[in-house]
Amino acid sequence: MEAGSTAEPVYTMQMNPAQVYQDANARLKNFILNQHNIMHRLAPYNIKQNSLANISGIFLKFTPIRILFLDEVQQAITVSCFMMVKWYDNSFTWDPLQFGNITDTFIKSTKLWTPTIILPTSTGHGLYLDTTDDLQVSPKQEPGRAILSMKFPFQFTVQCEFDMSKYPFDQQTCVIIFRELNQNPLSAVTSKETDFEMAKALHTSGEWEIVDWYHLKRSVEEPFTLRWKIRLRRQSQFYVANLLIPLVQTSLMTLLVFWIPAESGEKMSFVVSMFVSTSVFLFTINDEMPRSIRHLPTINILVVVVTSEIILVAMASLFVLRRCRYLQKIQSANTSLKFASELGRGPRNAEADRREIPANLSIHQTVKHLSPTESIPEFAKTVFEGLTGPQNGSSNKAFAARIDMSDSSAKTTFKLNLSEIDKNQFNNRSSELYNHETLDLIFFCVFAFINVIVGIVTYFSWF
Numbered sequence: 001m002e003a004g005s006t007a008e009p010v011y012t013m014q015m016n017p018a019q020v021y022q023d024a025n026a027r028l029k030n031f032i033l034n035q036h037n038i039m040h041r042l043a044p045y046n047i048k049q050n051s052l053a054n055i056s057g058i059f060l061k062f063t064p065i066r067i068l069f070l071d072e073v074q075q076a077i078t079v080s081c082f083m084m085v086k087w088y089d090n091s092f093t094w095d096p097l098q099f100g101n102i103t104d105t106f107i108k109s110t111k112l113w114t115p116t117i118i119l120p121t122s123t124g125h126g127l128y129l130d131t132t133d134d135l136q137v138s139p140k141q142e143p144g145r146a147i148l149s150m151k152f153p154f155q156f157t158v159q160c161e162f163d164m165s166k167y168p169f170d171q172q173t174c175v176i177i178f179r180e181l182n183q184n185p186l187s188a189v190t191s192k193e194t195d196f197e198m199a200k201a202l203h204t205s206g207e208w209e210i211v212d213w214y215h216l217k218r219s220v221e222e223p224f225t226l227r228w229k230i231r232l233r234r235q236s237q238f239y240v241a242n243l244l245i246p247l248v249q250t251s252l253m254t255l256l257v258f259w260i261p262a263e264s265g266e267k268m269s270f271v272v273s274m275f276v277s278t279s280v281f282l283f284t285i286n287d288e289m290p291r292s293i294r295h296l297p298t299i300n301i302l303v304v305v306v307t308s309e310i311i312l313v314a315m316a317s318l319f320v321l322r323r324c325r326y327l328q329k330i331q332s333a334n335t336s337l338k339f340a341s342e343l344g345r346g347p348r349n350a351e352a353d354r355r356e357i358p359a360n361l362s363i364h365q366t367v368k369h370l371s372p373t374e375s376i377p378e379f380a381k382t383v384f385e386g387l388t389g390p391q392n393g394s395s396n397k398a399f400a401a402r403i404d405m406s407d408s409s410a411k412t413t414f415k416l417n418l419s420e421i422d423k424n425q426f427n428n429r430s431s432e433l434y435n436h437e438t439l440d441l442i443f444f445c446v447f448a449f450i451n452v453i454v455g456i457v458t459y460f461s462w463f
Helices: 017-033 192-202 237-259 267-288 298-345 363-369 376-388 418-434 436-462
Strands: 058-071 076-089 105-107 135-139 146-159 171-180 186-188 208-215 225-234 402-406 411-415
Touching: 017 105, 058 171, 058 208, 058 225, 146 171, 171 186, 186 225, 237 267, 237 298, 237 436, 267 298, 298 436
Parallel strands: 058 186
Antiparallel strands: 058 076, 076 146, 105 135, 135 146, 171 225, 208 225, 402 411
């Protein structure tokens, strides 16, 4: 080089790595889209073959994440999940070295064939599996085959048959059916450990907890149908706090009616209020129960038993009240009878004859006990009503034998058989063993024992 001359700089063109990747990816997509079956959106010829050794057929992976809603009345369940659909195409593949070491790419699903998978038991929402996302295409290690797959979130609602017999401590099992509409064979893909970790990470607290899920063995007669079974467990804390505990408290409070004094007049009003509150519980549970069930839920049986118990308690309370009224009448009659017997004995013959009053007793002997304004017939009538009662004269004949009024002499003759009086008083003393207070205690123990038996039977029917 001569002195004073200037050398021209040499420029070396270096391409941006991102630009290199984009160019290679564009060439790869053009290569894939120019394939004959891809261009005409034809199903791979090997797709109809049996799914053996993961080289043919359509592979489906189902990972439930959360139960969005479970309708016991309509017998339907709404599930949020992740889906993966994968199949193989034996008509093409590529060498990654010729396309910038690209081992996978994404292509619009509208530009190539995709399987049509439906849920036959769907209620309308999520009938078709959404395969509109981009497809991931990658070459298989074996020559001449490519893998096409897509992963996407999905929600669907399907019909399920629920067993509500152990509500609200129930576990439900639902079978979810996937079917390829063009009758292409389906196979299940499982990776339980990874799926459980993902489901646990994405799960949020709700009424239902996903216990387990697994796929059932594919039927030889229906290779294009795949069934998954999912097991659910209800979170019962809400129902225990807001349904069972108030129901048990209502049942226990019903027993308090036997501690209310019969003289207070509040027994029946208390029982009626307990019956109304239990009826409200029954209507609340009916709104949650399905209309067509094979087995009656245990909680429904429990409410019916509690309602029947309240009716029996009401009948027992009526019996106690009638017994109390009857004993009050007897006590009133005994008081009048005692007054009449003291009236007939007098101070002279009280010691001489304790068993019988003379047949003829002049009313003038005791006229000094009358008030100035009370006549002799009215006094006799008052004593007679106290002995027999205004309505029970026939049942209390032992208390008074006869009152004979004489209009001419204005005398009253009392004939009282004291042996019958003593016999009746003995019967009254024996009947005091079954007075209303004793009956209240007996009924309380009986119904408390019934509550214990019902509680034990209910517990073992639930658990």
